[in-house]
Each structure stands twice: as structure tokens, then as C-alpha cells.
Amino acid sequence: MKKTPLYEKHVSLGAKMMEFGGWMMPLQYTGILQEHEAVRQRAGLFDVSHMGEVMIKGRGATEFIQKLITNDISGMREFQVLYSPMCYPDGGTVDDLLVYKFDAQHYLLVVNAANIEEDVEWIESHKPHDVEVEDLSEQYAQLALQGPKSQKVLQRIVDVPLDKIKFFRFVDGVNIAGVSALISRTGYTGEDGFEIYIPADGACKVWDTIVDAGAEFHVMPAGLGARDTLRLEAALPLYGHELSPDISPLEAGLDRFVKLDKPDFIGREALIEQKGSGISRKLVGLEMVDRGIPRQGYEVQVEGRSIGYVTSGSFSPTLKKNIALALIDVRYAAQGSQVDVIVRNKALKAEVVKIPFYAKQYKK
Incomplete structure (x- = not known):
């Protein structure tokens, strides 16, 4: 069973731990209802270090990712984030992921925890010679600060103006308690908030710094239980539930993330047929x-x-x-x-x- 860099922290906080996608993760601390309410009304702090991070670099990086995913990255700007399903040739879903664009030759893909090995294998199997694929999952820890007070809390400990970061944008190299962080305005709760990527060995320091900064606002640690009820209310899909090898993005109602008019991508023909005949x-x-x-x-x-x-x-x-x-x-x-x-x-x-x-x- 894998453990995140914050495992001991969760245990010391009295979290009820559970297995999720091969990881020991906190289900709840004080209670799912209280943690859910904290995120909706104030802010909650999640450990999401189990998520996977895959670096894609090289001259052919943009064209390669275009072939892998259903969404269209041709119009992406630097430091923008894009959500997309990734499909098999028959239209079933390999995974859904986030694409972070640094520049035309440098991207970070954030994939689901239970799918890291399969995703990396899938990506590697389609890799052209001018692209480098590197699984950085073990090097990263990831925290999610979510809720209407999240900006106020985070602004206390960073020197970049967070108000300038729009939804699905990110900044890199932000200093939090001496730890260099990538911060994106993204999340999985239906609330405004941030996802914070840091080196694994800085996770506890950044966690404690955020908790201290949020004390006045009663920011609560939140577990997978609240994460699930929050994302369900916002109707955000969870791989293995709303998406799977047997469920296409069109069946899951994700049509707006499937660009059938872009150049060829894996699963395009099957999805065109599905769209034409009707799901x-x-x-x-x-x-x-x-x-x-x-x-x-x-x-x-x-x-x-x-x-x-x-x-x-x-x-x-x-x-x-x-x-x-x-x-x-x-x-x-x-x-x-x-x-x-x-x-x-x-x-x-x-x-x-x-x-x-x-x-x-x-x-x-």
C-alpha cells in the first residue's frame, strides 16, 4: 500500500484512513459533513499527493498530446490548464486528465491516482522519437485548498497576486515557506480554490504553513469522503464511476471536451460514429x-x-x-x-x- 508524504500527519490528526487506488488516504478527520460544509462556506485543505504527474517534453510534444487526448490544445496559451478525456481506439476512456502548458515543447499531465502506471504505459506506447515522457509522480506532492476563503488564506503566505490567476491558469516557482511551488486555480469541489504542486519533501512544511495561515478562517483538513460528496454535487466525473474503458466521454456528457473537428486523435473515428448514430x-x-x-x-x-x-x-x-x-x-x-x-x-x-x-x- 502506497503512502503520501503526509501520511504521518494524517495519522497524528486522528484521520480515519482507507485504501483508495492502491494508496492509504484519509477518509475523514472530524467528519464528512463538517469537512464538506467547511469547503462550501470557508475553506478545506486536501492531500491529493496520490495523483500522478507525467512530464511531456520535446519538439513534437504539442502534436503528440493532440493525438492522445480528445480536447484541442492548439489554442492553449502558456501557463494555461486544460481538462480532457483520453480514449482508446473504440472510444472507451483510458483516463481523464489535466494538461498544464509551460510552452510548446513542455507540458505536465496530471492523471488519476489509480491509473498512473496504465496511463504512463499507454502514453509511452504511442510516443514518437522527438518526445520525452517522464513519470514524476513520486517527486511531487499535491495539496488542494478549496472554498470561498481559499484565496485570502493562500495570499497570506505567497507574494504573487492570486487575484490575477484566472480559472484554469497557473504560476510556477512560487515561494511558500521556502518551498518552490506550482499553483493553479483548479480543483474538484465546485468551489473556487487552488491546487499546489510541491516537491514531496516539502509537503509537511507547506501543509503546516497553510493550516496556520487559515486558523482565523477555521480552515479544516478534509478527506476523500468530503471530496466525493463535493464533486458529486458539482457533477464532476470520477474515473471508475462516470468514466471507464466501457464508458465514452460522449456517454458521460463530456461532449464539450471532445473536439471531433480537430485533426486525428485516438478514438476519433469511434466517437464520430457514436455521435452520428446517437448514444x-x-x-x-x-x-x-x-x-x-x-x-x-x-x-x-x-x-x-x-x-x-x-x-x-x-x-x-x-x-x-x-x-x-x-x-x-x-x-x-x-x-x-x-x-x-x-x-x-x-x-x-x-x-x-x-x-x-x-x-x-x-x-x-
Whole structure:
């Protein structure tokens, strides 16, 4: 079981630890509801050092990444971040990732923790001779400071004007307590916030510095439990749930990140065909009408017939409702449609609703 550089810190804080993607990670510290609320109202600090970082360098770097991903990086500026799925030839999803552009010959890909080895192998297998691929995952630690007070907290300990960093932009070489950091205005909670990349050996120092700076605002350490309820409310996909080798980005409702008109990329033909013939299933939001919490894998039915399954589900601390994302037959995907979710062998009523469930509070 892998451990992040902050493992001992989590244990000393009394975190309840759990296995996630081969890593021992904090599920919660004080409690999922309290940590969720802290992020929505003030700020929460997450250890996301389990995420993977892959450096792509060389003359052919831009063209190579264009071939790997479904989104279009041709219009990216330096120090911009781009979200994109990465697909197999059949349109299924290898992973979803972030692309950080330093310049036309230098990029950083941030990939999901459970997929690091497979992603690196996939990327390496398509690498041209004029591109260098390096897995830097073990060298990086990553923290996420998320919530409406995150800028105020972080501004106390950095000398760059954070207000100048727009959403999905980043700055590099920022000094935090003597540690050099890359800071991006990105996150996975639906709130404004920052993701901070630092050398692994500086993780504890930066963590403590942020906690001290945030004491006045009651910034809380937050675990994977709150991370999951926050991202679910914002309807942000989680690989292995809303995306997988069996689920295409089009089925997951990520059409805006699939640029079928750009030059050839892996999976393009399959996705063009899927778009042309129309997808047969679609990711939708569900709100429970009957009492019961929908969980991943629960069957969704109409009149006793299976029409799909729940990909993620939980009680929503912000909305005080039971909600889910589900991949269902497109014929039943219209808002207002009534369906049943099978919870412990009982058919409980749910309604298809608009997503995201929670209005995202991103800085423009």
C-alpha cells in the first residue's frame, strides 16, 4: 500500500484512513459533513499527493498530446490548464486528465491516482522519437485548498497576486515557506480554490504553513469522503464511476471536451460514429423521491425493466437530499422522468433532474 508524504500527519490528526487506488488516504478527520460544509462556506485543505504527474517534453510534444487526448490544445496559451478525456481506439476512456502548458515543447499531465502506471504505459506506447515522457509522480506532492476563503488564506503566505490567476491558469516557482511551488486555480469541489504542486519533501512544511495561515478562517483538513460528496454535487466525473474503458466521454456528457473537428486523435473515428448514430445511454442526475441513499452499482429500472445503473450516489450535505449520477437508457433521460432505484431489493422512486446539482462557484 502506497503512502503520501503526509501520511504521518494524517495519522497524528486522528484521520480515519482507507485504501483508495492502491494508496492509504484519509477518509475523514472530524467528519464528512463538517469537512464538506467547511469547503462550501470557508475553506478545506486536501492531500491529493496520490495523483500522478507525467512530464511531456520535446519538439513534437504539442502534436503528440493532440493525438492522445480528445480536447484541442492548439489554442492553449502558456501557463494555461486544460481538462480532457483520453480514449482508446473504440472510444472507451483510458483516463481523464489535466494538461498544464509551460510552452510548446513542455507540458505536465496530471492523471488519476489509480491509473498512473496504465496511463504512463499507454502514453509511452504511442510516443514518437522527438518526445520525452517522464513519470514524476513520486517527486511531487499535491495539496488542494478549496472554498470561498481559499484565496485570502493562500495570499497570506505567497507574494504573487492570486487575484490575477484566472480559472484554469497557473504560476510556477512560487515561494511558500521556502518551498518552490506550482499553483493553479483548479480543483474538484465546485468551489473556487487552488491546487499546489510541491516537491514531496516539502509537503509537511507547506501543509503546516497553510493550516496556520487559515486558523482565523477555521480552515479544516478534509478527506476523500468530503471530496466525493463535493464533486458529486458539482457533477464532476470520477474515473471508475462516470468514466471507464466501457464508458465514452460522449456517454458521460463530456461532449464539450471532445473536439471531433480537430485533426486525428485516438478514438476519433469511434466517437464520430457514436455521435452520428446517437448514444444509446446517457449520464443523468437523479434526485430521490422516496427515502433511501443510492449507491454506485445500484440498478435503475422503469416498470421492472433495467434501464441502467447508478455510477455515484450519496446524501448531499448542501442540498439535504439524496442524489445520484446514473448511466441510463437515453429514452428515459429527459428531465422530469420518473425512474426506480433498487435499494436493498426495494424499488424506490427517483426523478431525473438537471445537473450539476450545485451551482459551481468558479472564479472567471
